[in-house]
Amino acid sequence: MTDPDIEIPESHPRYESLLTRHRIEAGVDAGITSRQGLIAQGRGEAFDYLLGERTLPAADAAERAAAAHLLLADHPVLSVNGNVAALVPGEVVDLAAATSADIEVNLFNRTDERMERIADHLREHGASEVKGLTADGRIPGLDHERAKVDADGIGDADVVLVPLEDGDRAEALGDLGKVEIVIDLNPMSRSARAADVPIVDNVIRAVPGITEHARDLADADRETLESIVAEFDAGEALTAAERAIREGGDEDGGDAT
């Protein structure tokens, strides 16, 4: 959909890129995007540029597997950091609604002020409940501030979506035995490699992509969802993405030259 906040038609060839830049700038103004978040945004831009700024078929398959995992879950939670809140606040709320998931704010550089601002920003975009402020649970293996989660949120979840997550956190969450879905444009990152479902795609495309699959699968039976999950191969998805970045070609090997 066209963003009402910026005066650029969706048909503009650089619409997505301009929208992203606009939202990140607004995130800085709102005090929810950090310095590290801006640098991370730049790293993502470079990888997306090399991917051709498109959702690879392998990433679309990962988004479908992610949707199936979230629909099968007893307690799915969507983790939100500063960049995710800035880039896809309404899209996260839509995904939570489509999969009956909780939304929990989790920051690498946690301050009460940023936590509150991000929770407010999500509520302004339609979130009814935002977790993460209680912080009465801990992820083992991380230092105190990084370890904080809500006991009845990520602490209790069986499936967690962590877009743009730090490598240490992604690995520690993976060690907890939860199903971990990561969105990361660098297929060589520790976060992507730690994930059960690594989605190598721009978060601005990936989150609506998962939602679309979740809506499509809303009436599917468990058997169908379980077969989608079983057929997904994380290693293949990472290999396809790395090949697309390195070779700049079609990740299915469709180019015969």
Added chain:
Amino acid sequence: MTDPDIEIPESHPRYESLLTRHRIEAGVDAGITSRQGLIAQGRGEAFDYLLGERTLPAADAAERAAAAHLLLADHPVLSVNGNVAALVPGEVVDLAAATSADIEVNLFNRTDERMERIADHLREHGASEVKGLTADGRIPGLDHERAKVDADGIGDADVVLVPLEDGDRAEALGDLGKVEIVIDLNPMSRSARAADVPIVDNVIRAVPGITEHARDLADADRETLESIVAEFDAGEALTAAERAIREGGDEDGGDAT
């Protein structure tokens, strides 16, 4: 050399990366690194990661050609923006001394306050004269603010080093018939493609690299310098860098597999 400002030994495997991060953070605190500069820093990190965080032989050859151009020049000028000032202030002063070049501040997002802060920062790192504040010259083909240069600086230069330059500015400078040396970690960027000498290397390695070659060539005769310049092939340098990024291998094709 080990930076006196940070308590990390130069032998640390992540020394260069930590030093870079430290200097960028300090640049934000000092009001000389912009939001766009932080995002650009992230893009550079991603490309440097894919290059293996090393100076390719082709980049070293480009740095030697850049040194020869600067030494042959009647009036060489080193252009400095916010990220360059934050990342390599002392190194730019060293290069200016080794090549008798002027230093000129040129900002994509020009404000008098940032111009003054950057000039002050360079003076604190040993610069005796910093140009760019007069702004009585114009680069044709750019809008008013972007076009500003000093008439007796970049306006009068025959060789210009523009590290981390915007694509529009790099192309407009190239159209002026000046010899343009660009430092850019993205070999596919318009800036790199517009350059007579594109150096695809981290500015934190490239600027000291040029200085080292300039000192090595200090007593060389014009014939030697001119043959170094003549033998350099910009297209080959870009191809080698793109191959290294895309294939992740040795850009000289040394790997037989």
